[in-house]
Amino acid sequence: MSEVRTLKVALLGCGNVGAQVARILLDDADALAARSGARLELSGIAVRNLDSERDVELPRELFTTDADTLVKDADLVIELMGGIEPARSLILTAMQNGACVVTGNKALLAQDGPTLYEEADKAGVQLSYEAAVAGAIPILRPIRDSLSGDRITRVLGIVNGTTNFILDQMDSTGAQFADALAEAQRLGYAEADPTADVEGYDAAAKAAILASLSFHTRFALEDVYCEGITKVSAADIAAAKEAGFVIKLLAIAEKINNAKDGGGEGVSVRVHPTLLPREHPLAAVRGAFNAVFIEAENAGELMFYGQGAGGTPTASAVLGDLVSAARRVVLGGPGRTETTTGYVPALSINASTTSYYIGLDVADQAGVLARITHIFAEHGVSIEIMRQTIHRDAASRVESAELKIVTHRASEAALAATVEAIKGLDVINSVTSVLRVEGV
Ligand SMILES: NC(=O)c1ccc[n+]([C@@H]2O[C@H](COP(=O)([O-])OP(=O)(O)OC[C@H]3O[C@@H](n4cnc5c(N)ncnc54)[C@H](O)[C@@H]3O)[C@@H](O)[C@H]2O)c1
Numbered sequence: 381m382s383e384v385r386t387l388k389v390a391l392l393g394c395g396n397v398g399a400q401v402a403r404i405l406l407d408d409a410d411a412l413a414a415r416s417g418a419r420l421e422l423s424g425i426a427v428r429n430l431d432s433e434r435d436v437e438l439p440r441e442l443f444t445t446d447a448d449t450l451v452k453d454a455d456l457v458i459e460l461m462g463g464i465e466p467a468r469s470l471i472l473t474a475m476q477n478g479a480c481v482v483t484g485n486k487a488l489l490a491q492d493g494p495t496l497y498e499e500a501d502k503a504g505v506q507l508s509y510e511a512a513v514a515g516a517i518p519i520l521r522p523i524r525d526s527l528s529g530d531r532i533t534r535v536l537g538i539v540n541g542t543t544n545f546i547l548d549q550m551d552s553t554g555a556q557f558a559d560a561l562a563e564a565q566r567l568g569y570a571e572a573d574p575t576a577d578v579e580g581y582d583a584a585a586k587a588a589i590l591a592s593l594s595f596h597t598r599f600a601l602e603d604v605y606c607e608g609i610t611k612v613s614a615a616d617i618a619a620a621k622e623a624g625f626v627i628k629l630l631a632i633a634e635k636i637n638n639a640k641d642g643g644g645e646g647v648s649v650r651v652h653p654t655l656l657p658r659e660h661p662l663a664a665v666r667g668a669f670n671a672v673f674i675e676a677e678n679a680g681e682l683m684f685y686g687q688g689a690g691g692t693p694t695a696s697a698v699l700g701d702l703v704s705a706a707r708r709v710v711l712g713g714p715g716r717t718e719t720t721t722g723y724v725p726a727l728s729i730n731a732s733t734t735s736y737y738i739g740l741d742v743a744d745q746a747g748v749l750a751r752i753t754h755i756f757a758e759h760g761v762s763i764e765i766m767r768q769t770i771h772r773d774a775a776s777r778v779e780s781a782e783l784k785i786v787t788h789r790a791s792e793a794a795l796a797a798t799v800e801a802i803k804g805l806d807v808i809n810s811v812t813s814v815l816r817v818e819g820v
């Protein structure tokens with residue numbers, strides 16, 4: 381029997397995910413060796429403080445504060461420190477030294493992915509990052525490999541657990557945003573500073589990665605339009621619910637062809653609160669779970685569902701990448717990162733098209749509907765559904781009239797102009813909601 385090769389694995393960072401990766405590497409060494417064709421020897425764990433308390437009991441002799449030396453002597457490097465530096469420099473050093481790298485660092489990939497992908501190509505090593513998008517859910521490899529014979533047309537993802545938990549609480553219990561966020565923090569889903577979650581930045585970083593792999597073009601964070609959930613009110617949620625929708629923070633990447641309006645083809649990459657019909661598969665994604673819904677020309681609709689965060693689930697994705705990288709080292713051959721075969725421009729949000737839900741508080745007078753529909757027609761925005769609800773007091777006197785409108789797909793610019801014109805009508809008391817809609 382030929383001798384099994386040993387590959388040295390350096391782990392950078394021993395936090396939520398890193399500690400679980402170290403535990404599995406040590407506990408499951410035989411199974412991992414059988415699957416990768418090499419023994420994966422944890423050669424060291426770079427930490428900031430050798431004496432920190434950790435959730436997982438690990439051999440102390442593995443810890444080092446000298447990440448540079450550890451990286452230079454490794455066949456495979458796992459980066460789970462997070463942040464930009466020193467993660468970026470250590471990954472570059474590792475690749476320049478011929479090591480394959482596995483990372484979960486979506487913030488770094490969204491900010492400086494192209495430099496890292498190019499370096500991986502140059503060095504002929506593999507850079508893998510399944511953990512960076514939707515944690516445990518296998519989504520990047522299916523997009524890159526399983527769907528490489530198809531054309532993806534649209535990706536809709538719930539890729540941030542914290543915001544999905546908050547919106548789900550608001551929807552199911554009527555909770556206010558601040559209370560739902562406090563609950564997410566109490567349960568440990570949200571970050572200590574949850575700005576990246578609630579402002580949509582974390583989802584935007586993941587959207588850039590999803591769009592790049594799906595459309596074979598390198599999209600950066602600045603290509604992603606980003607709107608978080610801080611402005612979603614309990615009233616928006618209630619209105620959506622009443623109209624048969626649920627509000628989700630979606631990461632969207634889709635091909636849009638504006639040729640008939642004199643524009644070109646491009647990819648719209650955006651993150652924003654979105655109304656979905658309650659029967660849409662993504663509407664059933666509750667709590668802190670994640671899911672990615674893909675539409676492809678030949679495969680049709682696909683959905684990937686599971687845990688998008690947490691130390692152990694995320695470690696599962698990291699180990700999957702590690703075994704695959706180890707197998708490649710054993711078998712030889714160039715590394716595979718992403719395929720950039722074409723250039724499709726990123727569209728600005730104004731050139732993106734979607735359906736909209738508009739809630740209006742209007743005067744209950746003859747001719748109001750006609751004046752409103754005239755403004756929609758003038759701006760080329762077509763109405764799909766329009767419903768009026770009259771609220772009366774105990775003596776049957778009209779208290780208010782509420783109008784709910786769902787449009788066909790329209791450009792963001794046309795919709796914004798329509799809403800501005802409607803606000804100027806004397807029969808409008810207020811525009812109560814303007815929300816984008818998918819899946820109608
Ligand atoms: N936690 C999740 O659910 C999750 C999910 C998907 C992706 N990720 C990504 O995985 C990475 C790790 O996440 P985490 O939740 O384990 O973070 P964490 O904050 O729990 O752990 C990071 C660890 O790295 C250490 N570290 C930071 N800088 C260091 C340095 N210069 N030298 C040595 N150690 C250093 C920190 O002290 C900390 O212990 C991040 O990039 C994160 O975005 C996390």
Ligand SMILES: N[C@@H](CCO)C(=O)O
Pocket residue numbers: 515539540541542543569570571577582688689690
């Ligand atoms: N804060 C992120 C962690 C996983 O990337 C979330 O809530 O989904």
Ligand code: NA
Pocket residue numbers: 510511512513514515516517518519520697
């Ligand atoms: Na994943």
